[in-house]
Structures are given as structure tokens and as C-alpha cells.
Amino acid sequence: MFLIKKIFLFFKRELNLFYNNIADLFSNILFFFLSIFIFVFALGAEEQLLRSIGLGIIWSLLLLSSTLSLRKFYEDDFNNGVIKIIHMSGISYELFVFLKILSHFFFVQIPFLISIPIACIFFNLPINEVYNLMITFIIGSLILSCLGSISASMNLLNKTNFSIGSIIVLLFSIPVIIFSVGINNSEDSFRSLINLLIGITLIFLGVSPWSSAAFIKLALRNK
Amino acid sequence: MFNFLINPNQFNKFVDIIFKPLVIIALITLSAGLMLVYLSPLDYQQGLTVKIMYIHVPSAWLALITYAIMTIYSIVGLAFKISFSFIINKAIAPIGAVFTILCLLSGSMWGKPMWGTWWVWDARLTSVAILLIIYLLIIFLNQTFENREVREKTIAIFILIGSVNLPIIKFSVDWWNTLHQPASVSKLSSPSIDISMLQPLLTMTLAFSMIGLIIAILRIKAEILLRKKYL
Amino acid sequence: MLLINNLSFSRNDNIIFQNLNLSLSDRSITQIRGKNGSGKTTLLQVILNFLECKTGEIFWEGKNIKKNIFSFYNQTTFIMDHNTCTRKMTILDNINFWSGLSSSKLTKNEILLLLETFNIQKYQNTKTMYLSAGEIKKLELLRLVLEQKKLWILDEPYNHLDDLSIQILNQTFIDHINKDGIVLFTSHLNPSISNLEVVEL
Numbered sequence: 001m002f003l004i005k006k007i008f009l010f011f012k013r014e015l016n017l018f019y020n021n022i023a024d025l026f027s028n029i030l031f032f033f034l035s036i037f038i039f040v041f042a043l044g045a046e047e048q049l050l051r052s053i054g055l056g057i058i059w060s061l062l063l064l065s066s067t068l069s070l071r072k073f074y075e076d077d078f079n080n081g082v083i084k085i086i087h088m089s090g091i092s093y094e095l096f097v098f099l100k101i102l103s104h105f106f107f108v109q110i111p112f113l114i115s116i117p118i119a120c121i122f123f124n125l126p127i128n129e130v131y132n133l134m135i136t137f138i139i140g141s142l143i144l145s146c147l148g149s150i151s152a153s154m155n156l157l158n159k160t161n162f163s164i165g166s167i168i169v170l171l172f173s174i175p176v177i178i179f180s181v182g183i184n185n186s187e188d189s190f191r192s193l194i195n196l197l198i199g200i201t202l203i204f205l206g207v208s209p210w211s212s213a214a215f216i217k218l219a220l221r222n223k
Numbered sequence: 224m225f226n227f228l229i230n231p232n233q234f235n236k237f238v239d240i241i242f243k244p245l246v247i248i249a250l251i252t253l254s255a256g257l258m259l260v261y262l263s264p265l266d267y268q269q270g271l272t273v274k275i276m277y278i279h280v281p282s283a284w285l286a287l288i289t290y291a292i293m294t295i296y297s298i299v300g301l302a303f304k305i306s307f308s309f310i311i312n313k314a315i316a317p318i319g320a321v322f323t324i325l326c327l328l329s330g331s332m333w334g335k336p337m338w339g340t341w342w343v344w345d346a347r348l349t350s351v352a353i354l355l356i357i358y359l360l361i362i363f364l365n366q367t368f369e370n371r372e373v374r375e376k377t378i379a380i381f382i383l384i385g386s387v388n389l390p391i392i393k394f395s396v397d398w399w400n401t402l403h404q405p406a407s408v409s410k411l412s413s414p415s416i417d418i419s420m421l422q423p424l425l426t427m428t429l430a431f432s433m434i435g436l437i438i439a440i441l442r443i444k445a446e447i448l449l450r451k452k453y454l
Numbered sequence: 455m456l457l458i459n460n461l462s463f464s465r466n467d468n469i470i471f472q473n474l475n476l477s478l479s480d481r482s483i484t485q486i487r488g489k490n491g492s493g494k495t496t497l498l499q500v501i502l503n504f505l506e507c508k509t510g511e512i513f514w515e516g517k518n519i520k521k522n523i524f525s526f527y528n529q530t531t532f533i534m535d536h537n538t539c540t541r542k543m544t545i546l547d548n549i550n551f552w553s554g555l556s557s558s559k560l561t562k563n564e565i566l567l568l569l570e571t572f573n574i575q576k577y578q579n580t581k582t583m584y585l586s587a588g589e590i591k592k593l594e595l596l597r598l599v600l601e602q603k604k605l606w607i608l609d610e611p612y613n614h615l616d617d618l619s620i621q622i623l624n625q626t627f628i629d630h631i632n633k634d635g636i637v638l639f640t641s642h643l644n645p646s647i648s649n650l651e652v653v654e655l
Contacts, residue, residue, distance in 0.1 A: 002557055009554040013540070013547075020542040020581075081538045084504065088527040089555040154377070158367045167360060168381075174353070211380070218373050220504050 006091060007099060014103040024069060025108065029115045032065040036119055047124060054123030055133060056181055062112065062137065063173055066144050067166045069108055073100070073152030074216065083216065093213035097153070101145045101208065109141035129184050136180035139197045143176050144169070146204035153215035157222065175200065229305050231447045238440050245440075249433035256430045259423035275333040276420075281428040282325040285435055286354065287389060289319030293361075294386040297379035309375035310450065312382065313365055314442035318435055320358035327351060338402060346395035347403040350388060357385040455479045456501075456605065456636060461510035463493070463500050470496050474510070476653060478605075483627055483637040483647060488655035494640035495535065497655065498609055501638075502532055514605075531601045535609040537590050538597075541583040545574065545593060548582060549600065556601040568596055571622065588614040595623060598630075606630065608639035620645070 018025075039057055043049060077083050086096055116137060120130045151165030158164065176197070183193045227237035256277070266273035293312050300308030330348070331341040342348065361378055368374035396405040416424070458476040462469065470493040478484055488494050499505040501512060503523055512519045519526040539548045549565055552558075560568075569575040572592040574585075582590060591614045598606055606627075612620055624647050627637050631649075 005557070006555060009551060013543070013551050016543055016547055017540065076540075080540070081534045081536065082540065084532070084534070085538055085552070085555065088502075088530065088532060090524050090527065157370065157373055164360070164363055164367055171353075171356060171360065172384075215373075218370065221506060222370050222373070 003090070006089060010086070010091075010099050011103060014107060018107040024072075025111055028065050028068055028108075029112065031068060032061055032112075032115055033119070035061050035064070036122060040122070050123050051125065054120070054125050055129060055184055056177075058116070058119050058123070058133065059137075059177055059181055062116075062141075063144065063170070063177070066109065066112070066141070066148070067169055070148040070152050070165065070169070071155070073104065073148055074156055075152070078156055078216070078219065084220070093216050094209045097149055097209040097212040097216070098205075101142075101149050101205075104148065105142050105145045109145060110138075112141070113137065132183050132190075135194070136183055136197065139194070139201055140176045140180050142201050143197075143204050144173065146201075146208035147172050149208050149212045150215075153212040153219070156219040157215060229299070229307050231307050231310070234307070235444065235447065238444065242437075242440060245433065245437060249430060249437060252426060252433055253430040256423060256426035259426050263423045264417075264419055269337060272333060272336050273420075275329050277423055277427045279326060279329040279333060280424060281431040282322045282329065283351070284428060285431055286319055286322040286326055286351075287392065288432075289315055289322060289435070290354065290358075290382075290386065290389060293319070293382050294389070297382045301376070301379050301383075306375070309379065310443060310446045311439075312361075312375070312378060314446050315439050316358055316361045316365070318438055318442070320355065320362060322431075322435070323351065323355040323358055327355065343402055345402045346399040347392065350392045350395050354388055354392060357388065361385075455515065456638070457513040458501065459511045459513065461497075461500065461512070462508050463496060463505065464508055465496075471655060478636050478638060480634050480636060481631050482651060483631055483649065484639075484651045484653060485645070486638070486640040486653050486655055487642060488640075489642070492655045494655060495609055498532075498607055498638075498640060502530070502607065529604045531598055531603045531606050533594055533597060533606075533608040533611060535613065537582075537594060539582045539590060539593055542581055544581055545569070545578050545585075548593065549596065552597055553600050556603070558600050558602055560600060560602075565600070568599055572596065572619070588616060588619070591615060592619060598626065604635055606635065606637045606639075608637070610641060611639050612641055612643055612645065 036057070039061075040050065074083070083096065087093060113134065116133060117130060120133065147169045151169045154168070155165045179193050179197050183190055227233040260274055260277045263274070265271060293315060296308035296311050299305055300312070334343070335341050361382065364378050364381060365374065368377065396403055456478040458474060461474040462472040464470060474497070476484075486494050486497060496505065500507045503519060514522070514526045514529075517525070553560060553565070566575060566578075569578060574589050574592055577585060577589070582593065585593070595611065611623060615623065624645060627647060630637060
């Protein structure tokens with residue numbers, strides 16, 4: 001009973017921080033739109049070309065702009081010791097990581113959804129592709145949150161300022177990109193690809209709390 | 224008997240015995256292989272460019288074998304806490320990277336006259352390029368973390384995750400319809416390559432693996448000396 | 455009571471402390487004194503199991519803390535030497551978060567009264583990033599009263615505090631000891647508390 005209350009409290013605090021950091025979210029969305037504009041300027045505004053490559057561009061830019069906010073995933077809580085206090089109140093590191101992934105999903109990735117239909121308008125995408133993009137983004141962004149948690153917890157240990165975490169996120173997101181863009185190419189395999197994506201999500205939801213918690217423990221030990 | 228594979232002291236003793244013969248064998252096989260390559264027949268379609276194969280194929284095989292060795296050692300190191308396996312992981316990752324680069328470079332040199340392009344986004348080529356990225360990431364990861372144990376375990380786990388790529392590389396020519404030709408040597412019943420081409424190919428493979436082994440031995444010995452304090 | 459038995463810790467093959475024995479009985483206040491870099495903070499981190507000790511055992515109420523870590527944490531308040539409050543949240547939000555985490559039974563009026571004694575009541579709705587270092591430290595020390603735990607472990611509690619606040623803090627320590635509590639803190643100063651046990655490191 002106390003645990004549920006504490007989890008509720010944790011989300012309340014995350015919501016509070018989300019309100020206070022809302023400028024971060026808007027700057028991420030701005031980055032996303034500006035990079036779309038740059039792509040269009042670089043390729044030329046040919047309608048047929050933009051329609052054929054729009055989906056891939058939107059997905060890869062979503063990926064890049066979601067790696068922007070990864071640096072803050074654990075760093076603040078780790079530096080001021082909130083992780084220790086939360087752990088001392090009876091929440092294990094694994095549960096903490098899991099809650100943090102969920103809050104990143106709800107407060108960073110889901111608000112990104114509002115920008116997707118607008119981006120699709122810029123590329124003149126047909127409406128069914130927009131629906132598919134929304135569905136795959138909801139599933140795929142959960143995978144990105146898990147990957148981001150792993151890379152951010154690795155960065156806690158990494159004293160040299162090297163962006164290896166972001167590189168690893170990009171490397172492991174290759175299958176996500178392949179499957180989620182592939183949904184639009186062949187209509188009949190829609191169900192199977194969605195199932196594959198959900199399967200990958202479940203694997204990462206299982207693996208990432210364990211590995212991130214191990215990294216956080218080692219980082220606390222190293223500090 | 225095979226203790227030298229997991230024990231640094233035994234490894235040093237064993238290597239001191241076999242190192243000089245190994246160098247001699249490597250020199251002999253390399254010169255014999257080059258000789259055989261020189262004498263080998265030209266392809267009736269590809270002409271002289273077929274001789275790129277004698278560098279391309281051995282380096283591709285060795286890139287995969289190096290990664291497989293690293294995977295096995297990661298499993299052993301994580302499961303039985305043998306720190307020697309992490310030494311090997313650190314020592315042979317650059318060798319694998321060099322073989323992969325050699326494979327990609329010779330492949331694109333071969334591809335330009337044959338396919339008319341340096342690079343295609345074909346399943347085999349892309350997966351090998353990802354293998355190169357994984358090798359480079361392993362080399363970079365070796366320089367990031369300050370804590371040695373954390374670094375070694377992280378790299379071992381990363382190698383295990385990256386080993387998903389190995390079967391993808393191996394079977395990519397069978398699973399997808401690709402420009403790259405399917406396997407011709409490793410068909411179990413009857414290799415679809417002529418014996419006059421198979422002989423130099425196998426000799427070159429032996430020479431390449433000998434050279435790789437010599438460099439690996441030198442690097443492992445240097446790494447053992449560096450870590451003498453912990454072992 | 456807290457019993458520390460034959461504790462030693464080393465970092466990168468440098469021995470920080472060795473064969474340390476310490477026993478904190480109920481109603482006792484202990485100071486760990488030492489030079490800079492003598493391992494005061496490290497000792498506290500080892501006691502709280504954030505760092506792995508090389509040899510030795512720690513017992514809380516007769517039980518090894520490694521096996522019962524959450525029952526040990528459940529009776530411990532740890533004040534770090536840096537600020538634990540979230541900089542972008544107001545004082546009241548921070549306090550609500552802490553009291554919820556420790557499921558404290560203090561009512562809102564009592565909390566306001568506490569804020570008034572430390573003279574930071576007028577800032578209750580400002581974000582903590584606008585407070586001075588001393589005010590943040592006072593806010594941090596409020597957790598002692600808020601969480602109502604038996605064992606208090608503090609790392610450099612006197613940093614940034616003015617004379618009046620130091621007196622209030624010492625009085626709080628004495629009140630806590632009289633209520634069967636245990637206090638363990640590190641400092642390089644010589645505070646004027648009666649019955650103070652000092653461990654030199």
C-alpha cells in the first residue's frame with residue numbers, strides 16, 4: 001500500500017518537473033521541425049519525392065531529436081542524490097529505473113505525438129500512413145525510452161565526455177526503424193510487424209531496468 | 224591441456240614455445256599462397272579481378288571468426304569470472320576491425336569493375352558495415368570507463384548483444400535476394416568452386432590467420448604485462 | 455544500536471581505513487573527526503551500504519544490515535553534504551515529496567511551524583534554486599524532524615550555517631538523544647555538545 005503511494009508520489013514529482021522543464025520539450029520539437037525544414041531545403045520541394053521519402057525522414061529525425069534529451073535522464077537525480085533518498089525509502093533501483101522509463105515515455109515521448117501530424121502535412125503523406133506512423137511511434141518510442149535509459153546510465157560512469165551512449169542508441173534502433181518503416185511498404189504484413197515491434201518492446205522492458213540499475217549501482221560505488 | 228587458453232601464465236609459457244615456429248610457418252604459407260595466387264587461372268568472365276577474391280574472402284572469414292572468438296570468451300569470462308578472457312577481448316578487437324576494413328575495401332574495389340558501383344545497400348554489405356561499427360564501438364568503449372571491471376563487463380555484454388549480427392551476416396545471402404553471390408566454398412557436400420582456385424584460397428586463409436594469430440599473441444602479451452598488478 | 459565490526463575499505467588499492475570498530479548505543483551522539491581526505495564521507499557511505507566494504511560487518515539491532523538493508527534504511531535518515539532538494543521545485547513541493555517518501559505523520563501546520571523556527575517560512579513558494587546556500591542547508595536539515603527516524607547520519611551538518619542555526623541544530627540533536635535516538639555525524643569542527651563521543655580517523 002505504501003509502495004503504491006510512493007509510486008504515485010514519484011509520478012507527481014515527475015509531473016511537477018515536467019511543468020518546470022516544458023521549455024526543453026518545446027525546444028526539442030522546434031529542433032525536429034527545423035531539421036525537417038533543412039531537409040526540404042536541401043532536397044528541393046518536389047512533391048512526389050517528398051512523399052516517397054517523408055516517412056523515413058520523419059522517423060530518423062524523431063530518433064535524433066529524442067536522443068537530445070537523453071543526457072538529463074538520470075544526471076540531475078544522480079548528482080543531487082535524489083536516487084539515494086528514493087532508494088532509502090524502500091524502492092529498489094530496478095523499480096526506480098522502470099518508473100523513470102515510464103515517466104520519460106509519458107512526459108517526453110507522448111507530447112511529441114502532437115508534432116507528428118503537422119510534420120506529415122509538410123510531406124503530404126496519405127492519411128493511412130499517418131495512422132501507421134502514430135501507432136508505430138507509440139510502440140517504438142517506448143523502445144527508445146528503454147534504450148535511452150541504458151545509455152544514460154552508462155553515461156553516469158563515463159567520465160570522459162564522449163557521446164558513446166547516443167551512438168549505442170542509434171545502433172540498437174536500427175531494427176526498430178526497419179520494422180516501423182516497413183509497415184507501410186507491405187499492407188498484408190501489418191499485424192506481424194506490429195507483433196514483432198511489441199515483442200522487441202517487451203524484451204527491452206525486461207532487460208533495461210536490470211542493466212540500468214546495475215550501471216547506477218556501479219556509478220554510486222565509483223563516485 | 225588447454226589451460227593456456229584461460230590462464231595468463233600458462234599462455235605465456237606456451238606462446239614462448241610456439242612463437243618462432245609460428246612466424247616461420249606464417250612466412251612460408253604467405254609466400255606459398257602468393258605464389259599460388261600468381262599461378263592461379265584467370266576467370267573466364269572476370270579476368271584478372273578475380274584475384275581480389277584471395278584477399279577479400281579470407282579477411283571476411285577472419286573478421287567473423289575473430290568476433291566469434293570474442294563472443295565465446297565473453298560468455299566464458301562472464302560465466303566463470305575469468306579475467307583473462309577480457310584481456311583477449313581487448314587485444315583482438317582491433318585485429319577484427321582491421322580484417323573487416325580490409326574485407327570492405329577489397330570488396331568495393333572488386334565491386335566497382337564487376338557491379339559498376341563501389342557500394343550497394345545490399346544485405347550482406349550492410350550487415351558487414353554494421354559489424355565494423357560494432358568493432359569500432361568496442362575499441363572506443365575500451366577507452367571510456369575509468370573503472371576497469373565495469374568497463375570489461377560492459378564490453379562483454381555489448382559483444383554478446385552484438386553477436387546477433389553474426390548469423391545475419393552468414394545467412395543474409397540466403398534469406399534475402401542480394402547482389403552479393405551466395406556461399407560457394409562452405410557448401411558441405413560439394414563446393415561449387417574449382418579446385419585450382421580453392422587451393423590458393425585456402426592457403427591464403429591459412430596465411431592470414433597465422434598473421435592474425437601472431438599479432439594477437441603480441442598484443443595479448445603486452446596486455447598481460449600492463450595488467451601484471453591485477454592478475 | 456549500531457555495531458561496526460572490524461571494518462576496512464580500500465579504493466584503487468589505497469587503504470582508506472582499516473580494522474575500524476565502533477559501537478553506537480541508544481542515547482549516544484558520536485562525531486567522526488578528521489582531516490580533509492581522511493575518509494569521513496567514505497565511512498558514512500560504507501555504513502549505509504552505498505559502498506562495498508572490503509572486510510568487516512555492520513549490525514543494526516543485532517542483524518547484519520546487508521541481509522536486512524531495507525529494515526535498516528527504514529529507521530535511518532541520511533543528510534548528504536550536498537543539496538538533495540530538487541532545484542526547480544518549490545520548498546513546499548520538496549517537503550511534500552520527502553514526507554510522502556518517508557510516510558511521515560506531521561501535519562501541515564507543524565511543517566509550517568518548523569519552517570518558521572528556521573526562518574525560511576516566507577520563501578515557502580519559491581523555487582529552491584533562488585535560495586542561498588545556508589537556507590538550502592536548513593531546508594535539508596528539516597528532513598531530520600520530518601522523517602522521524604531513530605538513527606540520524608549526517609555528513610558535515612555545520613557547513614554554511616550561522617551561529618543561531620548551529621545552536622538550534624545542537625539543541626535538536628540533544629532532544630533526539632533524549633528520545634532514545636542515535637546521532638552520528640562527521641565534522642572537522644569542535645561543536646559544544648555534552649556527552650559527545652569523538653572518533654578520530
